[in-house]
Amino acid sequence: MTLFRKLGLWAAVALAVTAGSASAQSALNDILSNGVLKVGTTGDWNPMSVRDPATNTFVGYDIDIMTKLAEDLGVALEFVPTDWKTLVSGVVAGNYHITGSASISPARLKAAGYSDSYIAVETLPFTTEDKLANFNGWDSINAAGVKVSTELGTTFEKSVKDWFPGAEIVVVEAPARGYQEVLSGRADVFVTSNIEGATLISKFPNVRQIPVDEARAPTPIAMLMPQADQVWINYVNSWIELQKAQGFFDLTAEKWGLLMP
Numbered sequence: 001m002t003l004f005r006k007l008g009l010w011a012a013v014a015l016a017v018t019a020g021s022a023s024a025q026s027a028l029n030d031i032l033s034n035g036v037l038k039v040g041t042t043g044d045w046n047p048m049s050v051r052d053p054a055t056n057t058f059v060g061y062d063i064d065i066m067t068k069l070a071e072d073l074g075v076a077l078e079f080v081p082t083d084w085k086t087l088v089s090g091v092v093a094g095n096y097h098i099t100g101s102a103s104i105s106p107a108r109l110k111a112a113g114y115s116d117s118y119i120a121v122e123t124l125p126f127t128t129e130d131k132l133a134n135f136n137g138w139d140s141i142n143a144a145g146v147k148v149s150t151e152l153g154t155t156f157e158k159s160v161k162d163w164f165p166g167a168e169i170v171v172v173e174a175p176a177r178g179y180q181e182v183l184s185g186r187a188d189v190f191v192t193s194n195i196e197g198a199t200l201i202s203k204f205p206n207v208r209q210i211p212v213d214e215a216r217a218p219t220p221i222a223m224l225m226p227q228a229d230q231v232w233i234n235y236v237n238s239w240i241e242l243q244k245a246q247g248f249f250d251l252t253a254e255k256w257g258l259l260m261p
Helices: 003-023 027-034 061-073 084-092 129-134 155-163 178-183 194-203 230-245 248-255
Strands: 036-041 049-052 057-059 076-081 101-103 119-128 147-151 168-172 189-193 207-209 216-225
Touching: 027 036, 027 230, 036 061, 036 084, 049 061, 061 076, 061 101, 061 230, 061 248, 084 216, 119 129, 119 178, 119 194, 129 207, 147 155, 147 178, 155 168, 155 189, 155 216, 168 178, 178 189, 178 207, 189 194, 194 207, 216 230, 230 248
Parallel strands: 036 076, 147 168, 147 189
Antiparallel strands: 049 057, 101 216, 119 189, 119 207, 119 216
16 A cells, blocks of 8 residues: 555545544533533423423422522523424534433334433323313213324324324424313313323312322423433433532422422
């Protein structure tokens, strides 16, 4: 092999290594270099993330968690509004470095990574007071003439379609919510987490939980992250472990009326 051919080969190898290093750069490097942590949040999961339309600001459990994460990173915090149907694609596309709380599901795992879990939820059915006598358990919902509302892109959408094939499924798209369809009388039942359900009952006196033998789909909750970015995932997981040990997650859960698993 001539000297020029050797030099050409080494140059090609060096170029490939450089390109590979650039493409593999962690979100952590981007956050520290630019001084901003970008967080995708829906703003429609009370009390996890709630957007105030008047000020376009967010409050909630997730907001407190991400504020602390940005503080410990020593960077500014930017919330990027998203919705449930684009939550995964947004983190995959790099629109944000991480999301607020999301249930862990096989479908999402195909495209995105997750942090370690720090809280868990269960699913319960709800209706309004005037319709409560029509239902007694999960099976009573799966009947002709019953309208079950749900939101496009959420894990609840798949659940209600699987659980209630005999009912009519009403799918709404954000910013509309499934519970709003029930409150307006356009649907009879919605399902949501025990966390949001308790919040809705306290906010809307007309909302009632349908009696069931047990909740369904106990699900760990975590933050969505870029699937291949193990450096960033490792950092966040270590941070979660540290904050658990120091009591931050317990104190934040207590503040927002949440029970830790």
